[in-house]
Amino acid sequence: MEGDQAAQLRHLKNGGDARDSMTKGTDRSGFHCDQRDSSIRVIAITSGKGGVGKTNITANLGYFLSKMKKRIMIIDADMGLANIDLILGLTPKYNLYHVLKGERTIADTLMVGPGGIKILPSASGIQEITELSKGQKLALLDELNAVNENLDFVLIDTGAGIAGNVMYFNMAAKEIIVVTSPEPTSLTDAYALIKILYRRYARKRFRILVNMVKDPAEGKEIFKRLSHATDHFLNITIEYLGYILYDDKLPEAVKRQKALAELHPYAPASKCMASLAEKLGMEDMPVQDEQGSIKFFWDNIINTNHG
Ligand SMILES: Nc1ncnc2c1ncn2[C@@H]1O[C@H](COP(=O)(O)OP(=O)(O)OP(=O)(O)O)[C@@H](O)[C@H]1O
Numbered sequence: 001m002e003g004d005q006a007a008q009l010r011h012l013k014n015g016g017d018a019r020d021s022m023t024k025g026t027d028r029s030g031f032h033c034d035q036r037d038s039s040i041r042v043i044a045i046t047s048g049k050g051g052v053g054k055t056n057i058t059a060n061l062g063y064f065l066s067k068m069k070k071r072i073m074i075i076d077a078d079m080g081l082a083n084i085d086l087i088l089g090l091t092p093k094y095n096l097y098h099v100l101k102g103e104r105t106i107a108d109t110l111m112v113g114p115g116g117i118k119i120l121p122s123a124s125g126i127q128e129i130t131e132l133s134k135g136q137k138l139a140l141l142d143e144l145n146a147v148n149e150n151l152d153f154v155l156i157d158t159g160a161g162i163a164g165n166v167m168y169f170n171m172a173a174k175e176i177i178v179v180t181s182p183e184p185t186s187l188t189d190a191y192a193l194i195k196i197l198y199r200r201y202a203r204k205r206f207r208i209l210v211n212m213v214k215d216p217a218e219g220k221e222i223f224k225r226l227s228h229a230t231d232h233f234l235n236i237t238i239e240y241l242g243y244i245l246y247d248d249k250l251p252e253a254v255k256r257q258k259a260l261a262e263l264h265p266y267a268p269a270s271k272c273m274a275s276l277a278e279k280l281g282m283e284d285m286p287v288q289d290e291q292g293s294i295k296f297f298w299d300n301i302i303n304t305n306h307g
């Protein structure tokens with residue numbers, strides 16, 4: 001733990017002075033790709049602390065994006081118990097593990113969720129992705145490229161925290177959405193995650209989504225606290241993506257193993273996710289920031305070694 005850690009955490013809890021800051025640091029990842037298909041956006045949905053809503057957000061954003069006629073694939077890269085297939089009532093026969101082992105093709109593995117979203121189910125054996133040989137990774141890339149031809153968005157539901165696997169998927173995706181709740185530990189863990197992704201992996205663009213807020217003002221307030229800390233201690237600028245209201249209908253949907261958006265499309269949290277999907281679906285990717293292609297993503301998976 002670094003010496004300045006305590007000050008940073010205190011700063012987060014108390015707010016702190018916002019300072020004008022410029023995004024600093026160079027992208028040390030050094031990855032590039034000649035045949036980018038910049039029309040496919042690969043977005044990791046991640047968090048420092050567990051249980052902040054990533055899986056539900058991924059599923060419902062995917063659903064609303066698909067309603068906008070976007071073609072969606074969700075990669076479940078979460079090793080937790082509440083996996084996306086579970087909350088959507090799907091029973092996968094195969095998962096990424098079987099693909100990595102060369103036992104099944106991606107086509108065998110993909111499940112179709114609500115709104116026609118494609119879901120690549122998770123596997124507890126997924127940690128082995130970092131240990132695959134280059135040949136195995138290349139075979140996987142061929143498979144994925146075949147699937148990805150017809151996609152607009154790939155959403156990756158990562159695990160929580162700073163474990164190798166989470167870093168791996170965050171590192172490989174071009175866009176990162178960090179989910180936090182108003183809970184102080186969720187905020188400090190979000191900060192810790194951003195800090196590592198920036199310092200160790202040279203990621204510079206983070207969009208923050210505040211879940212389970214009581215009103216829009218709380219979302220902004222939580223974001224402000226986090227951005228004060230990142231401005232002050234990391235000297236990077238984070239962006240506010242938006243908020244999702246706390247909604248009793250969401251745990252109910254989880255229990256019924258249905259996407260909230262499908263079950264209660266006009267519930268408060270559904271409406272928030274619908275407008276977030278609209279925001280994501282309508283925006284143009286900045287031209288200078290075009291590495292968000294699926295090829296970039298899989299090239300990173302193949303060329304990097306993160307334990
Ligand atoms: N907006 C919300 N309103 C009310 N409850 C919510 C909301 N978002 C999430 N929850 C609750 O939090 C629980 C955890 O959500 P979810 O499984 O999506 O989190 P997660 O970040 O994916 O967790 P993990 O880190 O374990 O993978 C849900 O089952 C639900 O009960």
Ligand SMILES: [Mg+2]
Pocket residue numbers: 054055056078080082083157
């Ligand atoms: Mg989850």
